[in-house]
Amino acid sequence: MSAAAAARSRPGEPAFDSDRALLALLLAGVAVPLLVFVVWPLAEILKLSFDTPKGLGLGNYAVYFATPKFARVLVNSLEVAVCATLITTVLAYGFAYAMQRCLPRGRRVLGAIALLPLYAPSLLQALGILFLLGRNGAIARTFGVDIDIYGFTGIVVADVFYAFPHAYLILSAALAIGDARLYESAEMLGAGRARIFRTVTLPATRYGLMSAVFVVFTIVITDFGNPMVIGGDYSVLATEIYNQVSGQGNMAMGAVIGVVLLVPAAIAVFVERWVARHHHAVLGDRSDPLRVVPSPARDRVALAYSALICGAIALIVLVVVVASFVTLWPYNLSMSLRHYHFEVQNGLAPLWTSIGVSLAAAVLGVVVVIVGAAVVRRLGPVLTQALYFLSVLPAAVPGMVLGLGYILAFNRPDNPLGFLYGSLAILVICNVYHYHAQGFLIATTAMSQVSRVFDEASTCLGGGLARTLGTVTLPLVAPALVSIGVFFFVRSMVTLSAVIFIVTPATQLAAVSVLLLDDSGNQNQAAAYSVCIMAVVAVALIALEATLALVRHRGGMRAPQLAAA
Amino acid sequence: MFLTLAGIRKRFGAVTALDGVSLAVDEGEFVCFLGPSGCGKTTLLRIIAGLETPDEATITLDGRDLMRVPARLRNFGIVFQSYSLFPNLTVARNIAYGLACRGWDADATRTRVEAMLDLVNLRDYAERRPHQLSGGQQQRVALARALAPQPRVLLLDEPLSALDAKVREDLRTEIKSLQSKLRVTTVMVTHDQHEAMELADRIVVMNRGAIEQVGPPRELYDRPANRFVADFLGRMNAWPDRDGRPVLGVRPEHVELVAAADAADGANGVIRGTIERVVFLGSVTRVVVRAGERPCIVELKGSRLDLAAGQPVALRAPGEALLRLEKPAA
Numbered sequence: 001m002s003a004a005a006a007a008r009s010r011p012g013e014p015a016f017d018s019d020r021a022l023l024a025l026l027l028a029g030v031a032v033p034l035l036v037f038v039v040w041p042l043a044e045i046l047k048l049s050f051d052t053p054k055g056l057g058l059g060n061y062a063v064y065f066a067t068p069k070f071a072r073v074l075v076n077s078l079e080v081a082v083c084a085t086l087i088t089t090v091l092a093y094g095f096a097y098a099m100q101r102c103l104p105r106g107r108r109v110l111g112a113i114a115l116l117p118l119y120a121p122s123l124l125q126a127l128g129i130l131f132l133l134g135r136n137g138a139i140a141r142t143f144g145v146d147i148d149i150y151g152f153t154g155i156v157v158a159d160v161f162y163a164f165p166h167a168y169l170i171l172s173a174a175l176a177i178g179d180a181r182l183y184e185s186a187e188m189l190g191a192g193r194a195r196i197f198r199t200v201t202l203p204a205t206r207y208g209l210m211s212a213v214f215v216v217f218t219i220v221i222t223d224f225g226n227p228m229v230i231g232g233d234y235s236v237l238a239t240e241i242y243n244q245v246s247g248q249g250n251m252a253m254g255a256v257i258g259v260v261l262l263v264p265a266a267i268a269v270f271v272e273r274w275v276a277r278h279h280h281a282v283l284g285d286r287s288d289p290l291r292v293v294p295s296p297a298r299d300r301v302a303l304a305y306s307a308l309i310c311g312a313i314a315l316i317v318l319v320v321v322v323a324s325f326v327t328l329w330p331y332n333l334s335m336s337l338r339h340y341h342f343e344v345q346n347g348l349a350p351l352w353t354s355i356g357v358s359l360a361a362a363v364l365g366v367v368v369v370i371v372g373a374a375v376v377r378r379l380g381p382v383l384t385q386a387l388y389f390l391s392v393l394p395a396a397v398p399g400m401v402l403g404l405g406y407i408l409a410f411n412r413p414d415n416p417l418g419f420l421y422g423s424l425a426i427l428v429i430c431n432v433y434h435y436h437a438q439g440f441l442i443a444t445t446a447m448s449q450v451s452r453v454f455d456e457a458s459t460c461l462g463g464g465l466a467r468t469l470g471t472v473t474l475p476l477v478a479p480a481l482v483s484i485g486v487f488f489f490v491r492s493m494v495t496l497s498a499v500i501f502i503v504t505p506a507t508q509l510a511a512v513s514v515l516l517l518d519d520s521g522n523q524n525q526a527a528a529y530s531v532c533i534m535a536v537v538a539v540a541l542i543a544l545e546a547t548l549a550l551v552r553h554r555g556g557m558r559a560p561q562l563a564a565a
Numbered sequence: 566m567f568l569t570l571a572g573i574r575k576r577f578g579a580v581t582a583l584d585g586v587s588l589a590v591d592e593g594e595f596v597c598f599l600g601p602s603g604c605g606k607t608t609l610l611r612i613i614a615g616l617e618t619p620d621e622a623t624i625t626l627d628g629r630d631l632m633r634v635p636a637r638l639r640n641f642g643i644v645f646q647s648y649s650l651f652p653n654l655t656v657a658r659n660i661a662y663g664l665a666c667r668g669w670d671a672d673a674t675r676t677r678v679e680a681m682l683d684l685v686n687l688r689d690y691a692e693r694r695p696h697q698l699s700g701g702q703q704q705r706v707a708l709a710r711a712l713a714p715q716p717r718v719l720l721l722d723e724p725l726s727a728l729d730a731k732v733r734e735d736l737r738t739e740i741k742s743l744q745s746k747l748r749v750t751t752v753m754v755t756h757d758q759h760e761a762m763e764l765a766d767r768i769v770v771m772n773r774g775a776i777e778q779v780g781p782p783r784e785l786y787d788r789p790a791n792r793f794v795a796d797f798l799g800r801m802n803a804w805p806d807r808d809g810r811p812v813l814g815v816r817p818e819h820v821e822l823v824a825a826a827d828a829a830d831g832a833n834g835v836i837r838g839t840i841e842r843v844v845f846l847g848s849v850t851r852v853v854v855r856a857g858e859r860p861c862i863v864e865l866k867g868s869r870l871d872l873a874a875g876q877p878v879a880l881r882a883p884g885e886a887l888l889r890l891e892k893p894a895a
Contacts, residue, residue, distance in 0.1 A: 456645070460641060460711075460720075462638070462714065472651045476652065
């Protein structure tokens with residue numbers, strides 16, 4: 001087409017705007033799967049929990065609360081969650097303070113070690129603690145003492161480590177920003193350190209604190225792997241669902257317990273979302289950023305404290321690694337690779353299955369959340385709210401509840417999507433929608449860094465939605481895309497709770513193998529399998545860092561340049 | 566008329582941004598929307614571009630209804646105040662963007678991009694990234710990018726506001742010469758009266774979501790319709806006339822200063838007063854004279870060492886310089 005002809009052919013008056021059609025198509029493309037793979041399974045659980053021989057009613061709940069054992073399970077869960085939440089939040093606040101407001105030596109290394117639990121299978125904490133403090137643990141054997149770590153104490157300790165990185169990341173973000181003027185005024189007024197902390201630091205970080213409390217509460221109350229390994233007879237809601245469904249085939253009671261678990265988790269998540277929205281107001285645009293100045297005494301205390309915490313976190317991972325490479329922990333510490341001959345269904349095959357499923361989840365996850373974030377950016381306020389709600393809803397759904405929902409929704413002949421059940425595809429889909437909320441939030445945050453002026457400039461130049469996304473928006477958020485992909489990959493490698501219900505012998509996953517090995521009393525092989533998973537995750541993280549470094553090097557772009565001045 | 570706007574209304578919640586604005590723009594004309602911040606000028610420009618949806622409006626281009634044409638298909642070029650070049654694309658690819666959207670082939674695109682680079686004197690910058698350019702250069706590329714697809718209308722949303730004073734003046738001149746060369750119909754938003762007076766064939770003075778007056782800069786300056794226009798373009802001394810209702814005004818440069826001793830008492834149009842302040846501004850000297858209740862501003866050519874605060878003076882405004890100012894429309 002010649003230049004002149006092209007210029008004359010516009011503007012036209014199309015009877016049908018292809019851009020609006022594409023937007024509608026993409027909206028359907030993200031909303032319909034959310035309805036099918038999140039809302040529908042949830043609805044099935046609710047329906048089953050209210051389904052009694054006498055029609056819909058509260059009969060099942062009456063049975064649940066009238067059974068002392070079940071009532072006890074709810075109390076157990078709440079006890080564990082409240083205790084672990086308080087301990088984790090306090091420890092993580094101190095640690096985040098040491099990282100952000102002090103200058104201990106080796107700050108970067110310490111901060112990295114604190115994140116280790118994120119990259120391990122979700123039952124690794126309990127496994128490591130048992131190697132140290134269990135009946136046949138290092139301490140018991142070395143000192144001949146009998147420690148009873150199983151049950152409440154064990155779960156709380158394991159979950160504190162398990163949830164620690166999440167709390168640390170939130171509190172670290174809250175403590176990273178601060179208004180220097182407030183601190184200067186407080187100091188000028190003669191306030192001491194304790195008073196400044198109480199009157200300036202604590203109030204400024206209260207939203208971060210509340211966020212951390214609710215996030216940790218949700219993580220702990222929905223945790224399945226650690227209570228399975230270290231809980232003993234002490235049953236919590238997540239393990240009881242498994243017990244009812246897999247052990248006794250009682251779907252209805254599983255559904256009731258699922259709803260009992262869903263309620264506190266959902267409340268915590270929505271309170272947290274509400275709190276997070278108020279997070280931004282803490283720092284005005286006229287604030288001066290806080291600069292941390294060295295203070296030898298304070299920095300030494302910070303180093304001692306953070307080294308202690310990191311030491312404990314690293315010890316748990318290390319003991320699992322060591323136990324996997326010795327003949328028989330803790331009796332015979334000679335090197336051996338015998339635990340890497342796995343006596344479990346399909347041997348090492350599940351690890352490869354996990355890698356394949358995780359890669360697929362990474363690709364699908366990136367596409368789903370980035371399209372969701374792009375669509376949300378272009379919709380009117382009402383549809384935006386609705387899609388946003390749908391997109392973050394999975395955060396409120398415990399993995400065990402989602403997994404059970406998948407059985408109820410897809411394991412039946414009358415479902416046209418029933419063919420998915422038992423396939424690898426449903427594992428990929430389950431992982432994508434299990435972690436959809438977090439991925440979506442990273443994607444919308446990255447997109448919001450890209451100024452809307454770019455969209456408008458592209459539109460006025462004649463660029464449609466597809467071109468704007470492909471040529472401008474997506475290249476600008478490319479580093480975030482890689483991060484989101486790795487996020488989905490890592491979560492899919494280590495998660496246990498949702499997929500435990502939908503794996504089959506043919507589609508066994510690595511994290512499930514760890515649980516099976518532990519369940520059959522093969523703790524050393526469970527450790528070895530965990531080490532394999534962690535090695536894969538480490539490779540993914542190194543690849544991420546290398547890619548980001550390459551992008552930074554080649555693009556020569558720094559984050560602020562994403563936004564128009 | 567080429568571009569016509571009729572009855573444009575837009576509310577943001579409880580705030581009325583535009584209250585029934587109508588305007589017609591000729592082909593090849595350069596029109597400036599001038600007004601204080603919040604007067605609705607940017608909203609009006611965005612509605613013309615199709616980036617904002619008005620509550621009520623009729624917009625036609627060459628007699629064709631534009632309201633059902635999405636922004637993407639209007640073929641209007643736009644330059645924003647903030648630098649809006651795509652940071653991940655080179656200068657050449659930024660300029661080629663609109664051509665790619667229109668399916669131009671590679672040869673035609675290359676020729677056009679080179680022509681546009683020559684037009685804004687940035688030939689050597691084709692392969693640079695936006696962040697390697699100065700603010701002024703970025704806005705010139707933005708201009709080239711907007712003009713490359715031969716837009717029917719060029720829209721400029723305060724394109725000079727983010728620049729340093731010197732760069733702003735250079736680019737102002739460049740925009741003017743580009744526009745007269747290409748004869749592209751141009752609508753520009755600005756809050757800077759000098760910018761508007763230098764560039765515009767016609768200025769649209771806006772205030773609180775409505776148009777106060779439309780006309781060539783000269784006409785608006787010499788015959789402002791009301792106090793608002795008079796005050797927004799230049800300065801104006803204003804008094805109630807003898808009946809107290811309509812207002813009489815005179816520009817500071819039209820007031821004549823006569824030594825108090827020379828002024829015959831009761832002579833026609835002479836007012837007595839005392840100099841309150843003398844401000845030397847380089848090419849002019851501004852004298853504030855207290856005469857009765859309100860100060861009167863007088864601007865005299867060059868420096869006037871003979872004047873000092875406290876000196877009694879007499880003022881005279883020639884009858885032909887007196888203006889009748891109606892109340893503002895809004």
